[in-house]
Amino acid sequence: MDGVLLLRSVATAMVRLSEVGDPGTATLPYPDEAQRALNNTVLTCLLLKARPPESLPELVEWAAHRPVDRWPVRLPPDVVPPESLLLDEATRQPTQLCYEWAVDAEDSAARHSEQRYMAIASRRCREEDYPEAYRAFRLLLVRRPVLTHRELTTLPAAVDGDLGSLGDLLYDVYQPAPAGYLDWERRSYTSCARCHTLLHPMAGGALWCEQRRCRDLGTVRRGREYQADDDGGVQLLLRPLRQWVSAPGVLEMRLARQLTGIGADVELWPGFGAYGMRVRCPDGTTLAVDHKDWASPALLGRRAAPPPPDPPYDRCVWVMPAARLRDHPDFRATFERYRSSASPELMTDRELLRTARQLIGTVDPDHRYADTARDGEAMEGLF
Structure with a gap:
């Protein structure tokens, strides 16, 4: 079985198991998605002459302890970050990467996303x-x-x-x-x-x-x-809403405060959620901004596409946490390799603020963009 299809199947199964209980306590009869994932994994291992998991609990152990890049499957280069797991080792709950792969499966996107x-x-x-x-x-x-x-x-x-x-x-x-x-x-x-x-x-x-x-x-x-x-x-x-709506929303609200503070006009979730922020600068330039904190730059690149044209904008920007780029130095290169659209632009939060200052004409090379959030934590690195 194709490695990408198998990974989607296993990720979907792990998410489904988490919805009905702890994936580590799966019992017969297994949910349909879980049984399919186990069958597909066993078949792939046999074709590649590798030892397969003997049961669904063992497949769960693979997901919690064996990094995906060490599974006996054939995957495109850089499609998963090194040492990434599908389940958290301590809680046996799906990782963000697991949800990203589940969402990437067309037949499960509606169920497992926001x-x-x-x-x-x-x-x-x-x-x-x-x-x-x-x-x-x-x-x-x-x-x-x-x-x-x-x-x-x-x-x-x-x-x-x-x-x-x-x-x-x-x-x-x-x-x-x-x-x-x-x-x-x-x-x-x-x-x-x-x-x-x-x-x-x-x-x-x-x-x-x-x-x-x-x-x-x-x-x-x-x-x-x-x-x-x-x-x-x-x-x-629900976890998909915590992952794809709540978490990005926190950063979008903080960025909105920062951008308003330097002279931009910011509207959160314009057009009934067409995108995260509409940032209008005094010179008339309008940015459509979305926060995208993804573990897999390849999957993020596959989804690269501009948002709907209404409300109108001049440039589309996806804001990535600086910490993701520090942890994954090849993130941008991998994103670019897998994307099929020239838009959006990929920036960190600091780069977005610098771009906005240039458009507004208030560039301060010594400005640190300190966040005004509680605890005095800097915005860059927090997300």
Whole structure:
């Protein structure tokens, strides 16, 4: 079997298993996607005369411990970053790379990405000509990935109707928090003080955050603690929405503040989410900006395409975290090799700010672009 197709199959299976429980505790009968992935892996190994996994639990162990570039499959060069795993070793939850490969599979993109839910929100608000409701919905997903059930039921009224007809969609995108996040001794969940999603308890009392940017900062910081049974239980935003909407939204909001501070006019999520930010400079130049924090530059390059032309813009920019480029020196080259479109331009956050300053005419070569975020953490490297 083609290595790319196999990797998509296995990644889709790991995501599917995480939706029904811990991938490491898979039992018969296996979900259809998981059984197909196991069959495909065994067949590929036999064709290549390599030892195959003997069961789905062993395939899960491969995903959690064997870097993908060491699997007995034939893959195009640089299609996966070196030493990358499909499952986190400590929690057995899908890594960001795993979700990227699952989304890359055409038959699973709607299920395993944010597209379905955000398309519903965009369509409803467009039909009602209510952009304020779309922005309120997007802000909620960015700022509140965790809600109690009581907050979930009272939220539409609490925001004075700004969510419009999207109130019922909240019950689809927020689901009861999985047991893997529960501290069984304390009967509580703990959120991350930085990104506000729930933390995974680990052996010895340690906590683990799914967001790479939080882990890169070192010690995980405890945020709000939720008692498991208080206020009707704890609701967690679906992982694809945390990955593709909440996390990018945090950076987009911070970049919006930075760009506004240097004289640009910034609109978040214009055109009912056509792209992340519309940045208009005094000289009339307009940038369409999206935040793209992807582990695989090859998969990101395959998706390179300009956003819809409405609202109109002059240049399209994808902003990458500087940390990704530092960790993967060949990121840009790999992205360029796999892209099929000349647009968008790929920049770091600092490069975007420098470009905006040049357009505005306020270039300061000594400016450090320090973030004004809480804790005094610099923007570059945080994302």
